[in-house]
Amino acid sequence: MNPSRLVLLAAALVAGALTPAAPASAARSRPAVNMEATVKAAQIDPRRADDTRTPGAATSVRLVEQALHAKHLLAAKWVDGYFGTTTVAAYTAYQRSLGYTGLAANGLPGRASLAKLGKGRFTVTHPLSPGARVDRGAGVVVNARTEAMLTAAERALGRPLALDQGSYNPGGDPTSAGTHDGGGVVDVSVKGMTAAYRVTVARALRRVGFAAWVRTPRQGDWPYHVHAVAISDPDLSSPAQHQVGDYYLGRNGLADRGPDDGPKVTIRTWEEYRRR
16 A cells, blocks of 8 residues: 555544543533532532532532523622522522423432533532432331431431331421421430430531431420431532531521531531541
């Protein structure tokens, strides 16, 4: 074969080999949105009394806000790294624009919606997923992430935990104020427990990533139980999201937003607990 043709053929083969790699290279050059940090901010920032940014989240939040602004869902003045109520509303509108309803349009960045929002703009790291739903019997349903968290708490306590109420309720329970209508929320039975051991249970739940409190009859129309919300569960209902935000801000998760009355622990998500 003519040497010049060999050179041209080799050049064509090299060009063809490089072409498929270009998109991957472009993806690597895009900025990254940390989903864990972003979801954490979406729970905490709307409950703040000021516009303090959630530590470690502002860069990711700003990338999400820039994408929402590009879709004409968020005004430029709100692209500030603070995932407040305006950004939550914009993200909800984006989820609905995708045809999502119910928990899939709860304002928390979900794995699928965040990936679609970032197409051509950013990649997503540290993804979160609630997992499949798990039937615990007696009408109690949780998701796989919550079940794993409960199992870890049970292991630390050395005993199983019975649930009075699980997640994904159809709504309308006046004692839950909508917190159990999504995922990640359970009420733990304290039948037969001493007052001190109720606190021990709440502490174990907090250590594995729940916002957990011992609830008493004097606080509301309910019996003694431990109310627990899985921090950063993407399926959290809006009221449950607010309880998580209040927990981070040192409050009790009740309507009066009083001081946190639970055991003191270092607040961690389930994912942070597993990385320890």
